[in-house]
Amino acid sequence: MFKRIYFFFFTFMAASCFSGSLLVFWLFKNGISFSGLILFYMTTFFVALMSILFLPNKQRSSRRTIFLGVIFNLSYVILLVKIFHPIQFYIAAILSGLTIVYFWATYNIMYFKYSNENKRGLNSGVYFLLSPIISITLQPLAGFIAQKFGFYTMFSIGFSMYLIPLFLIRYLPDFKFNMSIKKELNSLKFNWTLFFHGMSSRINYSLIGIYTLYFMTTPLSFGSFFGYLSLMAALASVLNGYISDRIKNRRYFFYLFSALAVASFIPLAFVTNPYYWSLFAGINNLCFYLASPFWLAYNLDYYKEIGVEKSMILREAYLNIGYFINLLIVFIIFYFTSSTKISLIVISIICCLLPIVSYMQGVYRNKNI
Numbered sequence: 001m002f003k004r005i006y007f008f009f010f011t012f013m014a015a016s017c018f019s020g021s022l023l024v025f026w027l028f029k030n031g032i033s034f035s036g037l038i039l040f041y042m043t044t045f046f047v048a049l050m051s052i053l054f055l056p057n058k059q060r061s062s063r064r065t066i067f068l069g070v071i072f073n074l075s076y077v078i079l080l081v082k083i084f085h086p087i088q089f090y091i092a093a094i095l096s097g098l099t100i101v102y103f104w105a106t107y108n109i110m111y112f113k114y115s116n117e118n119k120r121g122l123n124s125g126v127y128f129l130l131s132p133i134i135s136i137t138l139q140p141l142a143g144f145i146a147q148k149f150g151f152y153t154m155f156s157i158g159f160s161m162y163l164i165p166l167f168l169i170r171y172l173p174d175f176k177f178n179m180s181i182k183k184e185l186n187s188l189k190f191n192w193t194l195f196f197h198g199m200s201s202r203i204n205y206s207l208i209g210i211y212t213l214y215f216m217t218t219p220l221s222f223g224s225f226f227g228y229l230s231l232m233a234a235l236a237s238v239l240n241g242y243i244s245d246r247i248k249n250r251r252y253f254f255y256l257f258s259a260l261a262v263a264s265f266i267p268l269a270f271v272t273n274p275y276y277w278s279l280f281a282g283i284n285n286l287c288f289y290l291a292s293p294f295w296l297a298y299n300l301d302y303y304k305e306i307g308v309e310k311s312m313i314l315r316e317a318y319l320n321i322g323y324f325i326n327l328l329i330v331f332i333i334f335y336f337t338s339s340t341k342i343s344l345i346v347i348s349i350i351c352c353l354l355p356i357v358s359y360m361q362g363v364y365r366n367k368n369i
Contacts, residue, residue, distance in 0.1 A: 002114045004171055006130070009107065012070065012165040013134050019077050019158025021139045022146055025222045027080060028213045032089075034340060038331045040093045041206050045323040047097025052317045055101075057180040062110055065179075067169050069103025072096075074162045081155050100316065101179070108312040109177060112300065124293035124300075129237035132289070135230035143223020151219070177309045181317060184310055191302070191318045193361050196354040197295050198322020203265055203351065204288050206327065207344065208281055214340070215274040225278065229285040236289040250294055250301070251364035257291035259355045264288070265348035269341060298363060326351075 024037060032040075076095035079088050115123040146154040209226075216222040264284040271277045303311030326347055333343040359365060 001173055005110055005114055005173070006126075008165055008168045008172055009111070010130060010134070011161075011168060012073075012103075013131055014138060015158060015161035015165060016073060017131070017134050017138045018142050018161055019074075019155060021135070021142050021226060022151070022154065022219055022223060023077060023080060024209045025213065025219060026151055028210075030083070034210065035331060035334060036089075037210050038327050038334070040089065040096075041202075042324060042327045042331065043090055043093035044096040044100070045320045045327070047094050048100040049317065049320040049324060051098060051101045052105075052179070052181065052313060052320065053185075055179045055181075057178065057182070059176040059178055061174055062106055062177060063169055063172055063174040065102050065106045066110070066172065067166070069099055069101075069106060070162065070165055070169070072099040072102055074159065077155070078159065081152070100320065105179065105313055105316045106177075108315075109309050110173065110175075112308045112312070113175070114173065124296040125237045125239065127296065128289060128292050129234060132230035132233035132237065136227050136234065139230065140220070140224045140227040143218075143220040146219035146223070179309075179313050181310060181313045184306060184314055185317070188314075191314070191361075193302075193354070193358045193363050194299065194315060194318035195322045195325075196351065196357050198319035199326040199347070200262055200265075200322075200351040200354055201288075201292075201319065202323045202326040203344075203347065204285065206323075207330065207347070208268070208284070211268070211340065211344065212277070212281070215277045225281075228278065229281060232282045232286040233289040236286055237293065250297055254291075254294045254298060254364055255355055255358070257287065257294055258358065260287040261291040262348075262352045262354050265351055266345075269345040269348050302363070 027037065027040075072095045076092040076099065079092040079095070083089055111127060112123065142154050142158070145157065208229075212222065212225060216225050261284075264280070264287040267280040268277070268284060271280055299311055299315045300308070303314060306314075329350070330343045330347055333346055334340060337343070
């Protein structure tokens, strides 16, 4: 069953990567500004957070929920291919936010529900390996097709690829689960570590893509750049989780790689040419993916007593708070300074608090995990 789940994820990520990897580039070239892109992402994560907080307390079908997630993901990309009215832009952002809840939260639950509990570090590494492996080839290929044959050809191929994961959903396990976490939010302390994970992750997942627009000016160079970043990520993903499971002490790696990941943001803010942007973004992606499996394993360790379902929904809640606050800070600073550089400097410095906050919260401090 685990292999079936993973293969489904492979087909979904291939479709999502091919159709969406150049989406930021496409929007920027069609007149969407730096602040407009930030607002799009802010809307996405605000919708995701509100959806999580106000989900009704009822049982859901995993297959039906993940089906809706794939449809939402496909729909928001389709809406952004040709924008006829500004409201369309924000409807797409809403659908993107719903994708986070209906697809990503559900898939994460399914993945770890059917994986070996004693190999969570390794499984976390494998989880983060697939996207880079796919992106190494598909993102440069998408850039080549967009540059050679046009963006509409690239988008059409990407949309057709969604037929495969939509077909494979019928072979996924169908179980009932409850996405409501109101009780857990009221009874558990605010998780500052996950909040800062969210803030830090958003630099990689959103801001680097936006800032790269100022250095890579063709579809092929943009796609190839992210293929290169994916190669760096692939080198890091599985090794750390495997080491963690063998040594049975994730504490050392959690703090070491967290410190490296957040420190690697700082040089990015001072780069002025494509060569150094590629160099430091590559170093950052390597460090980030060294840390990511341990961030995910921490979530499962920390919320072990409440089960995989609730722990993954809580994770999405805190991450999306971090995502939104990160982008809000960037937007406010840019609004008052008109400087993308100052925005990146400030948010990078704030994210450097992650290891300190984690230690103060007691993450792995008193347990030999």
